[in-house]
Ligand SMILES: C=C1C[C@]23C[C@@]1(O)CC[C@H]2[C@@]12CCC[C@@](C)(C(=O)O1)[C@H]2[C@@H]3C(=O)O
């Protein structure tokens with residue numbers, strides 16, 4: 451059974467995937483959660499936006515209002531860095547389970563380390579997935595994983611986070627400008643005290659012996675303002691009302707930007723926080739990198755921060771909420787968390 455401390459850690463410990471040949475029953479999801487993907491010939495395609503296009507701002511706002519997700523080219527992140535971050539992540543997940551477990555994240559709020567986040571504690575089934583979250587520097591954990599060879603991992607993750615942060619700033623400025631949110635609010639990003647309002651989450655989905663009955667990630671929305679995904683291979687699907695599940699095409703040079711619950715709340719429901727899930731496969735080990743960006747932990751976010759909304763006299767559909775409180779709601783209600791913030 452283990453000590454109470456072991457019990458508390460239970461939900462964050464993934465399976466030792468290397469040691470299993472058949473899938474345990476605890477990983478079998480009801481069919482409705484893994485139901486079929488849209489297969490019509492007229493499948494609507496997710497917007498692809500070139501950031502260097504003079505119309506990029508307009509296209510991004512349109513995508514935020516209609517899809518809540520878009521693929522971004524012309525983003526300026528070097529291809530080499532994207533490949534390096536993927537190969538460093540793979541190096542980490544290929545380590546023996548007992549080694550990875552030495553860097554287990556704490557069960558509370560977001561922190562650096564291995565394991566599944568507390569927000570997955572309420573899920574009815576287990577996931578064919580393991581994760582490693584990085585908030586700021588990962589040097590303490592990397593030293594444990596590779597005592598004599600940790601610098602390469604740290605340098606790559608630091609550089610990638612630096613470039614992601616700059617890209618997020620650019621996108622958020624553009625979106626906040628449209629919502630009429632003041633420069634002071636945008637300065638969240640420039641305040642050194644708010645260094646950790648972002649996390650780079652590395653996802654690993656090992657080859658699965660029974661992929662049609664398992665899930666890598668169940669249908670969910672992210673808590674973030676926005677998340678920048680580097681998903682080099684297929685597996686990510688999004689849900690569109692009236693259409694169903696749509697498979698995203700892998701585009702090696704593009705980054706995928708998906709909006710999260712906090713932009714949905716800030717925009718008073720105008721921007722879509724896209725429902726998405728990850729399917730697994732039998733053939734290859736899928737890796738993805740997600741850079742989640744939030745407001746500072748204790749900052750009270752309300753639709754009324756948007757001058758555009760306040761001036762138009764719209765009634766707020768969501769009450770003011772901090773990320774800290776929201777994480778608690780997410781851990782209890784997962785996919786339905788945002789409906790618990792409705793006024
Ligand atoms: C940075 C974070 C957001 C996240 C929880 C976490 O601490 C690490 C992983 C993130 C993720 C990814 C999959 C979906 C999600 C809901 C989850 O369970 O873990 C999100 C979390 C979130 O957005 O709240």
Ligand SMILES: O=C(O)CCC(=O)C(=O)O
Pocket residue numbers: 651653667672677679681685686726728737738739740
């Ligand atoms: O693996 C993916 O493609 C998506 C991961 C994801 O949705 C997340 O980390 O929130």
Ligand SMILES: [Fe+2]
Pocket residue numbers: 670671672726
């Ligand atoms: Fe997600």
